[in-house]
Amino acid sequence: MKYNDKRVNALLSCVAAKFGKKTPLKVTHYITDRCNLLCDYCYAKKFQKGPAELTTQQVKDSMKEFASLGCTTWTLIGGEPLIRSDIGELIDYGQSLGMTVNLFTNATFVPQKLDQVCKADNVFMSLDGNKEIHDSIRGKGSYDAVVKAIDLIGEKGKHVILNCVVSKESYPYIDKLSDFAKQKGCFINFNPTYNLGPGSDKFMLSLDEITQATETIKRLKKDNPHVISSIGTFERSVALTSGKVTKYQKHCLAGMLYLALSPSGEVGPCFVRLAENGWASGVKEGWYNAFTKIGDMSKCTCDVHCFYDLNELFGLNLKAITKAAFNLANDKGIYA
Numbered sequence: 194m195k196y197n198d199k200r201v202n203a204l205l206s207c208v209a210a211k212f213g214k215k216t217p218l219k220v221t222h223y224i225t226d227r228c229n230l231l232c233d234y235c236y237a238k239k240f241q242k243g244p245a246e247l248t249t250q251q252v253k254d255s256m257k258e259f260a261s262l263g264c265t266t267w268t269l270i271g272g273e274p275l276i277r278s279d280i281g282e283l284i285d286y287g288q289s290l291g292m293t294v295n296l297f298t299n300a301t302f303v304p305q306k307l308d309q310v311c312k313a314d315n316v317f318m319s320l321d322g323n324k325e326i327h328d329s330i331r332g333k334g335s336y337d338a339v340v341k342a343i344d345l346i347g348e349k350g351k352h353v354i355l356n357c358v359v360s361k362e363s364y365p366y367i368d369k370l371s372d373f374a375k376q377k378g379c380f381i382n383f384n385p386t387y388n389l390g391p392g393s394d395k396f397m398l399s400l401d402e403i404t405q406a407t408e409t410i411k412r413l414k415k416d417n418p419h420v421i422s423s424i425g426t427f428e429r430s431v432a433l434t435s436g437k438v439t440k441y442q443k444h445c446l447a448g449m450l451y452l453a454l455s456p457s458g459e460v461g462p463c464f465v466r467l468a469e470n471g472w473a474s475g476v477k478e479g480w481y482n483a484f485t486k487i488g489d490m491s492k493c494t495c496d497v498h499c500f501y502d503l504n505e506l507f508g509l510n511l512k513a514i515t516k517a518a519f520n521l522a523n524d525k526g527i528y529a
């Protein structure tokens with residue numbers, strides 16, 4: 194399948210979703226809950242429902258079935274995916290089915306697994322701030338691991354996409370982090386903090402802080418093409434913090450056009466809900482059956498931003514589509 198075919202098929206699936214037809218366009222696969230780090234706000238442990246992770250063959254089976262149903266993008270995330278020994282093989286397999294395969298990593302195993310990492314279409318890494326902030330959240334040496342991984346991947350001619358959660362600690366460093374991304378030839382995607390329950394309060398920004406961060410990102414997005422953040426997400430976060438809206442999502446399309454897979458193969462709509470019990474197992478019930486058992490999530494709401502742009506774009510919001518087309522044409526990252 195060519196990239197343009199994928200876009201046309203994705204568009205048709207979005208139209209079909211308006212009439213209630215489900216297509217698993219995007220799969221986010223929490224392939225393991227194991228990780229060598231112990232970050233303050235880690236949520237990975239919430240996803241493991243059974244004692245075992247899917248085997249390589251089971252993952253391939255799920256990829257094959259979802260690809261045949263229209264999946265265009267498979268994202269491997271954890272835990273730390275590189276803890277598994279089969280990531281390169283799975284990336285190859287997913288791509289052979291015509292899918293874009295993305296990889297999230299905390300960077301620490303990149304030197305040993307560089308060839309496998311560079312197979313991914315897009316490599317994502319978290320950067321929580323400057324060295325002091327990043328190491329305080331993720332452990333000593335983890336910032337240097339990110340810098341080293343960026344350099345190694347860069348030497349192979351690939352660009353890393355950095356994800357930075359804008360927290361109380363990191364928001365004064367947005368300018369510096371953007372300069373860092375430019376200097377290293379990376380893209381950087383800033384995201385607002387959201388409430389993941391106990392412990393996350395200390396990261397949340399006040400209304401003044403999130404407003405200031407939003408203005409900074411708006412300015413940077415004009416001046417620095419390496420900043421690919423969504424302004425819409427930040428504006429929604431300002432509205433949420435000021436009490437003008439109470440939830441991020443409206444008419445959520447999770448479970449209709451995208452899904453989340455747990456390490457042991459449960460099929461849920463998104464990472465927020467996957468942490469709950471009761472999702473059907475793709476291993477026991479078949480991948481498509483498990484996907485169809487996700488109920489209608491269109492009335493579901495949450496204060497997590499990750500799906501905001503997807504819901505706008507895949508919900509065929511004209512403003513979102515126009516801005517995405519403009520941004521793509523200008524190499525600015527897809528989101529408005």
Ligand code: SF4
Pocket residue numbers: 228229230231232234235236237271272273299331
């Ligand atoms: S690197 Fe990711 S998976 Fe590992 S502990 Fe940190 S947040 Fe959790």
Ligand code: SF4
Pocket residue numbers: 442445446447462463464465466490493494495496497500
């Ligand atoms: S509204 Fe939020 S919690 Fe509900 S399905 Fe969508 S992303 Fe998941």
